[in-house]
Amino acid sequence: MKQYVLALDAGTTSSRAILFDKDATIVDVAQQEFTQIYPHPGWVEHDANEIFDTQKKVIEQVLGKHSPQQINSIGITNQRETAVVWNKQTHEPICNAIVWQDRRTAEYCNSIKEAWSKKIQSKTGLVIDAYFSATKLKYILENVEGARTLADQGNLAFGTVDTWLLYKLTQGRLHATDATNASRTMMYNIHTNEWDDELLTLFNIPKSCLPKVLDSSDDYGTTTLFGGEIPIRGVAGDQQSALFGQQCTQSGMVKNTYGTGCFMLMHTGEKAFESKHNLLTTIALRLNGKTQYALEGSVFVAGSLIQWLRDELKMIDDASKIEALARKVSDSGGVFIVPAFAGLGAPHWNQDARGSIFGLTRGSNQSHIARAALESIVYQSAELIDCMHKDSGIEIKELRVDGGAVVNDLMMQLQADCIGVNVLRPKVIETTALGAAYLAGLYTGFFDAAEISKNWKIDQSFTSTDNKNLNIQGFKKAVEATKFFAS
Ligand code: ADP
Numbered sequence: 001m002k003q004y005v006l007a008l009d010a011g012t013t014s015s016r017a018i019l020f021d022k023d024a025t026i027v028d029v030a031q032q033e034f035t036q037i038y039p040h041p042g043w044v045e046h047d048a049n050e051i052f053d054t055q056k057k058v059i060e061q062v063l064g065k066h067s068p069q070q071i072n073s074i075g076i077t078n079q080r081e082t083a084v085v086w087n088k089q090t091h092e093p094i095c096n097a098i099v100w101q102d103r104r105t106a107e108y109c110n111s112i113k114e115a116w117s118k119k120i121q122s123k124t125g126l127v128i129d130a131y132f133s134a135t136k137l138k139y140i141l142e143n144v145e146g147a148r149t150l151a152d153q154g155n156l157a158f159g160t161v162d163t164w165l166l167y168k169l170t171q172g173r174l175h176a177t178d179a180t181n182a183s184r185t186m187m188y189n190i191h192t193n194e195w196d197d198e199l200l201t202l203f204n205i206p207k208s209c210l211p212k213v214l215d216s217s218d219d220y221g222t223t224t225l226f227g228g229e230i231p232i233r234g235v236a237g238d239q240q241s242a243l244f245g246q247q248c249t250q251s252g253m254v255k256n257t258y259g260t261g262c263f264m265l266m267h268t269g270e271k272a273f274e275s276k277h278n279l280l281t282t283i284a285l286r287l288n289g290k291t292q293y294a295l296e297g298s299v300f301v302a303g304s305l306i307q308w309l310r311d312e313l314k315m316i317d318d319a320s321k322i323e324a325l326a327r328k329v330s331d332s333g334g335v336f337i338v339p340a341f342a343g344l345g346a347p348h349w350n351q352d353a354r355g356s357i358f359g360l361t362r363g364s365n366q367s368h369i370a371r372a373a374l375e376s377i378v379y380q381s382a383e384l385i386d387c388m389h390k391d392s393g394i395e396i397k398e399l400r401v402d403g404g405a406v407v408n409d410l411m412m413q414l415q416a417d418c419i420g421v422n423v424l425r426p427k428v429i430e431t432t433a434l435g436a437a438y439l440a441g442l443y444t445g446f447f448d449a450a451e452i453s454k455n456w457k458i459d460q461s462f463t464s465t466d467n468k469n470l471n472i473q474g475f476k477k478a479v480e481a482t483k484f485f486a487s
Contacts, residue, residue: 002072007433030061042103045096075234075440077241083136105135125281132186169223178235179286234439245431258405262299277387297384326370331469336478417467
């Protein structure tokens, strides 16, 4: 009896295997962390073999309790942009994977901005940045011994983490990725759905090392590594998977994930809007050969601000205590925090800005700081929503939320008040893994499209109120002052 779909969530710090049943309920989870490698300041690497080994172990842990015969299919979701390069003959990586956070190619990116920004934005939807895979692959081709020769022989393979896992799970039978992952490489034309020859020439990347690009719900072969044959039928990058897990499938539907940072995506249907506010245009999904698009923006520091208050200022001993502390006051007493620990993301894109606190008086206390911290997360997210609205002209009707920090009811209420629409927190907040499970199960018929939208259930709805204690204009002023201080 095929009663489950297995989602593989290949994250930045851990590999997870999550088993879902037909009602989208989690039946079992296994998780294993892997090593973060920091060879130089600003460099971040992973050992691709360790990524696969930990992923394999967590699958085995889950299948140890439930047999492979019970698994309808596998769906994969993954940290995006990270570049893995391996030898097609030995299936061995030729170097460590270069992780999305790695900044080693920042200087090169700056050097091509003037000439290429417009073109790269119009083809790939992206702002030129070291995050995206292209310059990481270029770096490997130029700096890892033997890489170029292997590429010339047609024996070199590049992939994001999904592609690497697919290759290993199918024992080299499939070198493929899905359109959402391809859209984060800065080599893929999101409008024509092809690897872009002009960009490949710019980065001097041979097409022979690139994976073929499939729909997000598609035939990704089978794995026989766990006894029996398990079909792999869904793949999507983590944020797109979360968007689908939240069932944001129509134009104008938005989700925001509140974790270390915030990731906000707005579905824009089959229309790709070019951003005038430094948001990214990205592929939301490709289903049945039809490409759906999204606008994406991120807040670099969100939950990590709460960690800072906990670990550095010792204001709280647990992140969960921030809410009670903030509730002791009804407003921030004129205090604003701009948590630009590592610069500012969209719409500001200022690498030099650093964190600041404004408006302190002799009466400012911990509760004011706590409240200002929560408000800063809310204000930054509101700025993204505003940009999405301006870029697309689409009215946003509600915000669906997930991530570890959404347990904070006060923050969710403030978010609803600040953006003027209701914030909806679903029952299942494991939306990333759920999205991948849905993609796989939709292909096989395990899930039905109408049924899964009914599975999305509200845990709590935060109704927007007219909250006079919020002051986004004050926050914007603080951001401008922060930028000025960095100039
Ligand atoms: P990630 O996946 O980015 O590691 P999670 O989704 O696990 O993050 O969320 C953890 C983050 O949420 C941490 O940064 C933590 O500080 C923050 N967080 C946890 N509980 C709360 C809370 N009650 N209020 C605000 N932030 C919280």
